Structure formats: structure tokens, C-alpha cells
Amino acid sequence: MLLVSLCAAPLYGIDPVAVAQRAKMIANQVLQRLNEKMQITHQITQIKQFTEQLTKTREQITHMKEAALGQIGALGESFAELVAGPTDLVVEGMQWQTEFTGSARELVAASKKLASGEPLRESWRKILNQYRTNQADISDLLSHLDPRVTARVSDHYRRDQEKADKRRVTTYLVDDSATALIGTAVSAQESLRKLRSNTNVSNTALAQAQVAGLATQGELLSSMAQLMAFQAAREAARDYQDELKRRQQWKQWQQRQKAAKEIFEKQQADIAASAEGLREGLVYRVPSAFGGSR
Numbered sequence: 019m020l021l022v023s024l025c026a027a028p029l030y031g032i033d034p035v036a037v038a039q040r041a042k043m044i045a046n047q048v049l050q051r052l053n054e055k056m057q058i059t060h061q062i063t064q065i066k067q068f069t070e071q072l073t074k075t076r077e078q079i080t081h082m083k084e085a086a087l088g089q090i091g092a093l094g095e096s097f098a099e100l101v102a103g104p105t106d107l108v109v110e111g112m113q114w115q116t117e118f119t120g121s122a123r124e125l126v127a128a129s130k131k132l133a134s135g136e137p138l139r140e141s142w143r144k145i146l147n148q149y150r151t152n153q154a155d156i157s158d159l160l161s162h163l164d165p166r167v168t169a170r171v172s173d174h175y176r177r178d179q180e181k182a183d184k185r186r187v188t189t190y191l192v193d194d195s196a197t198a199l200i201g202t203a204v205s206a207q208e209s210l211r212k213l214r215s216n217t218n219v220s221n222t223a224l225a226q227a228q229v230a231g232l233a234t235q236g237e238l239l240s241s242m243a244q245l246m247a248f249q250a251a252r253e254a255a256r257d258y259q260d261e262l263k264r265r266q267q268w269k270q271w272q273q274r275q276k277a278a279k280e281i282f283e284k285q286q287a288d289i290a291a292s293a294e295g296l297r298e299g300l301v302y303r304v305p306s307a308f309g310g311s312r
Contacts, residue, residue, distance in 0.1 A: 127141075160172075185256075210234070
């Protein structure tokens with residue numbers, strides 16, 4: 019009884035309720051600190067994961083940047099070393115030009131201007147115009163001769179002039195197309211020079227360079243096709259001229275034969291008429307007793 023009473027009574031004046039509340043408070047604080055520690059640990063884990071993800075993202079961005087700049091899988095050699103050496107256009111050199119003088123030297127100078135788009139036509143026209151003749155000059159020169167001779171020479175000059183004019187038409191076409199081709203070649207050479215000096219080997223830059231190269235190639239092919247077409251047209255025009263000459267010769271032969279046949283038939287008729295008259299003149303007529311003859 020005494021022991022129970024002592025246990026039930028406050029120990030040295032300490033309130034058991036207060037002690038329990040204090041213990042509970044301490045326990046709550048411990049739990050709260052444990053929770054805070056767990057939250058901090060979780061946050062640290064999240065920060066670590068975020069840092070790793072950020073590092074990966076930076077690496078990806080760096081990879082994409084290097085790929086865009088062509089630093090990944092870049093060519094081991096420059097374009098200048100990979101592409102064949104440039105070929106200088108003939109008009110840029112021509113060291114042999116000093117061998118010529120006079121009109122030939124003028125043609126050399128005109129040829130050098132082809133790269134700037136100036137055809138040979140103007141230079142040739144200047145040279146050709148130094149030697150001009152017309153039908154009136156020929157007629158005046160031969161006025162003292164038989165008019166038939168003058169007419170034949172004048173007609174020959176006219177036909178020769180027509181043939182030369184037709185030939186010059188096709189020559190002008192070839193000249194213009196050759197000039198255009200050389201101009202395109204100069205532009206293509208400049209484009210290739212820029213491609214050779216290009217240092218950007220990104221996929222985009224390479225794709226653009228490829229498109230530029232194909233476009234340049236297309237321009238060259240177009241100009242070459244034009245030149246070949248006009249060269250073929252000139253050859254065809256020469257064939258047409260030869261065929262025209264052949265037909266004219268046969269037509270002239272036909273006309274001469276026809277005229278000769280008409281002359282022959284007329285001569286035959288004249289001979290027949292003369293023979294009839296001669297026969298009538300040679301017939302001996304016997305006087306008739308009735309005053310006539312037979």
C-alpha cells in the first residue's frame with residue numbers, strides 16, 4: 019500500500035502530465051527534423067538529377083552546334099586540296115599575241131573582250147567594212163563593155179552577196195552564243211573559286227554549295243547546248259546552200275537545154291522550109307499546049 023501510494027504520488031513534485039507533454043513535444047520535434055532532413059535529402063537528389071540533366075542538355079547543345087558548324091565528321095582536307103586545280107581561260111593568257119600585228123592583232127584584242135560579253139562581230143565588221151563593193155560600182159566599172167557582159171557580172175555579184183549574207187546570219191548566231199558561253203564560263207569560274215575557298219563544312223553550307231554547283235553546271239550546259247545548236251544550224255545552212263546551188267545549176271542546164279531545143283527545132287523548120295523552096299525552084303516545068311505548064 020505504501021509503495022502504490024508513493025508511485026501514485028508526484029515524484030519529487032514533478033507532474034507526470036507535463037512530462038508526457040514534454041516528451042511528446044520532443045518526439046514531434048525529432049519527427050519534424052527527420053522530415054526536414056528527408057526533404058533536404060530529396061531536394062539534394064533532385065538537384066543532382068537536374069544537374070546531370072542540365073549537363074546532358076549542354077552536351078547535346080554543344081554537339082548540335084558542332085554538327086551545325088561541320089566540326090563533327092568534317093573533311094580532313096580543304097576544298098582547295100580536294101577540288102582539281104583551276105583552269106585559266108584562254109582569254110586570260112594569250113602570251114602568243116605579240117606574234118601578230120595589224121588586223122590580226124585587233125582580232126586578238128577583240129578575243130580578249132569576249133569574257134566581258136563583247137562578241138567578235140563588231141571587230142570583224144570594222145575589218146570587213148574596209149573592203150566594200152556594190153552592184154552600182156560594178157556596173158559603172160563595166161559600162162564600156164557589152165551590156166550583156168555587165169548584166170552577167172552584176173548578177174554573179176548579187177548571187178555571191180546573197181550567199182555571203184546568209185552565211186553571216188548563221189555566223190552571227192554562233193558568235194553570239196560563243197560569247198554567251200564564255201561569259202558563263204567566267205561566272206562559273208568565279209563561283210568555283212568561292213566554293214574552293216569555303217571553310218564552312220556544315221550540312222547546310224554543303225547543301226547550299228551543292229545547289230550552287232548544280233546551278234552553275236546547268237548554266238554551262240545550257241550555254242553549251244545553245245552553241246552546239248547554232249553550230250549545227252550553220253552546218254545545216256551550208257548543206258541547204260549547197261543544195262540550192264545544185265538545183266540552180268540543174269535549172270540553168272534545163273533552161274539552156276530548152277533554149278537549145280527551141281533553136282534546133284527552129285533551125286529544122288527553117289531547113290525544111292528552105293528545102294521545100296529549093297525543091298520547088300528546081301522542078302522543070304513543061305509548057306502546055308493549052309498555054310500552061312506542068
